[in-house]
Amino acid sequence: MDPVPAARALVAELFPDALYAFLGGSALTGRRTSRSDLDVVVVLDGLAVPYRESLRWREWPVDLMAHNELSLIAYADRDLAGRRPTLPRVCGEGVVLTDRAGRAAEVQAAMRERLSAGPGPAAPGMLDRARYVLSDLLDDLAGATDPGEQAFVRWQIVQESARLALTAAGRWHGSGKWLLRELRSYDAALADELLSAHDDPVRLAATATSVLERAGGRLWEGYRADGDPFHQRLRHLTSGDLTSETAQSSGMHRLAAVSGRTAGSGTLWMGQTHVAPSTRSADHHHGASETAIYVVSGTPSFVFLDPGSAGETRLDTKPGDYIFVPPYVPHREENPDPDQEAVVVIARSTQDAIVVNLPDLATYWRR
DSSP, X not given: OOHHHHHHHHHHHHOTTOSEEEEESGGGSTTOOTTOOEEEEEEOTTOSSOEEEEEEETTEEEEEEEEOHHHHHXXXXXXXXXXOOHHHHHHHHSEEEEESSSOHHHHHHHHHHHHHHOSOSOOTTHHHHHHHHHHHHHXXXXXXXXXXXXXXXXXXXXXXXXXXXXXXXXXXXXXTHHHHHHHHHHHHHHHHHHHHHTTOHHHHHHHHHHHHXXXXXXXXXXXXXXXXXXXXXOOOOOGGGOBOOSOOOTTOEEEEEESHHHHOXXXXXXXXXXXXXTEEOOOEEOTTOOEEEEEEESOOEEEEEOTTSSSEEEEEOOTXXXXXXXXXXXXXXXXXXXXXXXXXXXXXXXXXXXXXXXXXXXXXXXX
């Protein structure tokens, strides 16, 4: 049976109310085997806890990933941040199985855009770490006398050479067979050379060394990764140091105080938001950030779609109140007071202010 009709029948039988669903993975390619899973992503309205399940449906092995719309974004972002885009590939490069909500095409377009952009340059220290690891493995290979140890080291050199080449090129990674597929997509000749050289220590060392040279050269002696979080300076930022060079939404004015750019923070953003009298912000969410809000002055309202109600829910606040906004939840700020500006202090769990402006509170996929 063809995998696409089989996957459609699976979704229709097990998830008739699915908002949308995708089939991806090896089952759609020429690399399909008798053991290939149906990699199915199904998005359900109101699913409290996303899950992944391996099951057998009729004669098919199935790798099922069940999400609500918010968890789909969160898990996709997690994969992309880790440079291993498993979920985005299934959704972005797969086949739409059902689309009751009419949003599958938008989701696919967003995923494809993220995939085509690539992971971007390696984070500071990532490339040096990869060079160090491969250099150290080559020393282990040169000194290995135990045949079993040498076999394990050889295979690890193959994998770390692939990872280094992909990292240096700003390409996606993978694990298992997907690491090989990513490497073949980037440099098929290198993939073939690493595989054919695996059993020849001298040839493998030469191939790995050539990868190192293209990435900046061998790095062992002098490599240092600082890991002292205790001996650092405190940073003092005055009210005059606040900057509006941060993400904005219409109807409000954000000022960054503590961020990666202003204070060198690694996982925290903090600042102020000002909402003018009789003004409402654009609908928006803050990606993976958790957001804590303290009301300094005015009587701002915070509006969102409560899953337990049919429409908008409004939280009216006063000075001294706090609001918590979970990741990815669309919301907006309003200042109903016709005379007084509303000012709040905001802390977020990411280094910079992530702001995704939306056309309405029901939309998740605008980026």
